[in-house]
Amino acid sequence: MTGTVSLATPDGPRQLDDAVYAIPGDPEECSRLRFASSRARYVVVVEKDTVFTRLLDDRFTRLLPCLLITACGYPSLAVRALVQHVVKALALPCVVLTDYNPHGMALMLCYKHGSVSRSPPTRHTLRNKLQSFSSACPWCAALSGHLCDGRLLLP
Numbered sequence: 001m002t003g004t005v006s007l008a009t010p011d012g013p014r015q016l017d018d019a020v021y022a023i024p025g026d027p028e029e030c031s032r033l034r035f036a037s038s039r040a041r042y043v044v045v046v047e048k049d050t051v052f053t054r055l056l057d058d059r060f061t062r063l064l065p066c067l068l069i070t071a072c073g074y075p076s077l078a079v080r081a082l083v084q085h086v087v088k089a090l091a092l093p094c095v096v097l098t099d100y101n102p103h104g105m106a107l108m109l110c111y112k113h114g115s116v117s118r119s120p121p122t123r124h125t126l127r128n129k130l131q132s133f134s135s136a137c138p139w140c141a142a143l144s145g146h147l148c149d150g151r152l153l154l155p
Contacts, residue, residue, distance in 0.1 A: 001082070002056060003067035005090070008034040017061065023069070027081035038090050042066040045083055047073065047098040047107055067092070075110060083111055 001021045006013040013036035014021070024030050044066045046052040052070035055061075061068060067086060071079040087094050096111055098104030 001067065001069045003061050004039040004065040005067050006036040006038075008036040013037065016067075018056075018059070020056070023071075023079055023082055025076070025078050027078045030078050030082035031085045033082070033085065035089060038067075038092075039065045040067045040090060040092055043083065043086050043090075043092050043094040044068050045075075045094060045096045045111060046070045047096070047104060049073075051097065074107060080111060080114065 001023055002016050006015045049072040096108040098107050
């Protein structure tokens with residue numbers, strides 16, 4: 001995790017701007033994290049570690065003040081607890097950056113709703129969650145055709 005926030009630690013505030021903070025493995029410990037300050041406007045959850053690393057290298061958080069979080073694939077309970085805690089504690093909207101395929105949608109839904117029996121959603125549970133999710137939240141996707149010279153073109 002990294003971004004435009006500082007964590008409240010016993011040694012004083014720890015600024016994360018260009019530093020990566022290892023996410024604790026215990027969901028309860030993630031829920032106890034406190035923030036000293038925040039300039040973040042979004043929580044951006046990134047599916048792939050390589051994309052997370054590229055965003056770090058490009059200093060993405062300087063372009064868009066945000067908190068970047070990755071689970072390096074399918075999220076553990078601790079990472080899901082952290083995302084829920086951060087969104088609630090900082091009152092920020094959350095964006096999940098995944099592959100544009102059913103697995104990416106399943107991963108995003110796992111962050112939003114959790115998983116059934118702590119396992120990846122099946123086609124049946126995914127369809128039910130998609131029906132309830134699609135009416136509550138608009139779908140937004142960026143495809144390679146939306147890029148021109150490295151810039152995102154939105155209508």
